[in-house]
Amino acid sequence: MNVLPDGVVTPLVTFLDEAGTRPRADHLKVLVEAQIAAGVHGLLAIGSTGEVGSLDADGRRATVRTVADAAAGRVPVWAGAGGLGTLDTVQAARDGVDAGANAVLALQPLFFDCSDDELYEHFAAVAAAVDVPVIAYNVPVRTPRALSQPLQERLVRDGVIAGIKDSSGDLASGRLLCRALADTAAKVYSGGELTLDSALAAGFHGIVPGFANILPGSAVTLWEHAGSNDKESLAAQDSYLELFGILSAELPGSGFPARAIGAIKCATATALGLPVPRSTPPLTTPTAEFSAAVAAVVRRAAERT
Numbered sequence: 001m002n003v004l005p006d007g008v009v010t011p012l013v014t015f016l017d018e019a020g021t022r023p024r025a026d027h028l029k030v031l032v033e034a035q036i037a038a039g040v041h042g043l044l045a046i047g048s049t050g051e052v053g054s055l056d057a058d059g060r061r062a063t064v065r066t067v068a069d070a071a072a073g074r075v076p077v078w079a080g081a082g083g084l085g086t087l088d089t090v091q092a093a094r095d096g097v098d099a100g101a102n103a104v105l106a107l108q109p110l111f112f113d114c115s116d117d118e119l120y121e122h123f124a125a126v127a128a129a130v131d132v133p134v135i136a137y138n139v140p141v142r143t144p145r146a147l148s149q150p151l152q153e154r155l156v157r158d159g160v161i162a163g164i165k166d167s168s169g170d171l172a173s174g175r176l177l178c179r180a181l182a183d184t185a186a187k188v189y190s191g192g193e194l195t196l197d198s199a200l201a202a203g204f205h206g207i208v209p210g211f212a213n214i215l216p217g218s219a220v221t222l223w224e225h226a227g228s229n230d231k232e233s234l235a236a237q238d239s240y241l242e243l244f245g246i247l248s249a250e251l252p253g254s255g256f257p258a259r260a261i262g263a264i265k266c267a268t269a270t271a272l273g274l275p276v277p278r279s280t281p282p283l284t285t286p287t288a289e290f291s292a293a294v295a296a297v298v299r300r301a302a303e304r305t
Contacts, residue, residue, distance in 0.1 A: 003076040003102040004133055004163050004187045006205045007041030008219040010212040011049040011191075013265045013277070014063050020278040020285065021056065023063040027274050031213070032070035034272060038216035041206070041223075043067055044078045046096075047105060048142060048167075049210040049264055052080040054280030060092065061099045068100025078135065082107035086122045090129045103133045105165060113144040116151040124160050133162035139191070140168055149177055156186040165208055167191035171198055178203035194244065197237045200226035211240050213268040214298060218305055235304055242301040243267070249293040254284035262286040266294040271302075 012035070015027035035043060045067040046052040046060050055063065064079045071077050079096025081104050083089040093104045106126045108119055127134045136155060140146040146168055155161045163186055166174045171192075178188050182203070189206045190199035196207045200222065212219040218236040225233035246263040254262070258279060265277045266286050276291045286294075 001073065001076055001102065003042075003078075004135070005041040005076060006187070007207075007223045008039075008212060008216070009042035009044055009078065009189065009206055009208045010035050010040050010216060010219070011044040011047035011208050011210055012067060013210075013213050013261070013268050014046065014050045014055065014280075015265070015269075015274070016278045016280065018278065020280050022059055023066050024277075025066045027277070028063070028066045029070040030272055030274065031268065032067060035212075035216050036071070036074055039220045040075065040212065040216050042076045042078065043071055044080065044105060044208060045101070046080040047078075047137075047208075048080075048139065049213070049261060050080065051261060051280045051283075052082055053142070054283060057092070057095060059280075061095050064096050064099035064101050076102040078103045078105050080105045080107070080137070081126065082110055082137075084111040085109045086125050089122070090126055093126050093130050093134070097130045097132055101132065103135060103162075104130055105135045105137050107137050107139070108143050108145075108147065110143060116148055119147065119151055120154060120160070123155055127160050134160070135163040135165055135187075135189075136161045137165050138168055139165075149173065149180065152177060153180055156181055156184055161186070163187035163189065163205075165189045165191055166204075167208075171195055171202060174199065174204065175202040178205075193240050196222050196240065197226075197229070197233055209240070210264050211243050213264055214243060214271050215239055215301060215305060221305075239301045239304040242304055243297060245297040245300075246294045249290050249297070251284055251286060251290045258283040262290065263294050266291045267298045270295040270298045
């Protein structure tokens with residue numbers, strides 16, 4: 001199995017029990033089956049969309065194990081790994097691999113801002129702790145800093161990491177990174193929903209869009225028609241532009257992360273015919289009104305596919 005495939009890797013939402021602390025295995029299995037049936041090339045458990053920042057260690061392990069068991073080797077499974085510092089991240093990476101992950105998506109330390117040399121040592125420690133490939137997660141909006149291109153190149157060329165998930169939103173920098181690493185075996189993935197067609201045309205090896213939970217077929221179509229700018233790819237990208245409206249649904253008392261994650265979870269549940277899911281504390285759980293507004297957007301987006 002190619003654990004860092006070219007193509008679509010869906011960052012799965014985590015359907016939770018009534019307490020909002022443990023995964024609903026039955027609902028997650030429905031989601032995994034729908035993703036594989038749609039033709040995605042890999043699955044990411046407990047990434048940002050999967051609430052890695054809110055689940056406790058037991059919840060994270062249980063989620064990865066559920067996804068890995070449901071996938072049953074048909075597609076690779078990545079596990080998100082992060083923590084306040086290197087020791088936390090190393091333990092999270094080990095837990096993900098022990099639970100069945102084929103690769104680890106590692107964050108930088110989340111409390112202290114670190115220099116490039118310190119970040120290099122951080123990712124080297126994670127890579128030394130596991131026997132699966134490590135992908136560096138560049139997500140400046142959720143971390144102290146963006147991973148610099150020189151650091152990413154150094155990590156790749158020294159064999160510390162095997163790939164990068166770029167959620168910086170900076171397509172120009174991403175394009176330069178893809179070009180700089182073109183002579184290596186490293187894989188570079190884009191995480192932005194609104195510019196997936198452009199990212200693939202710019203040289204990214206794959207896409208990791210949260211909206212693939214809802215309409216996985218659109219992501220697969222974008223991959224299969226990468227760079228063609230034909231009717232099918234334009235319709236697929238347009239369906240995600242329409243889906244972006246779910247982020248405007250109102251959820252009283254919530255911050256943006258709760259609205260964004262809640263919207264993707266509600267939209268996914270709508271697409272799969274599942275009940276409205278809970279969110280992890282302290283994120284505000286979707287209301288019936290919020291879910292109805294999201295469902296209306298999902299129906300409009302589905303008509304564009």
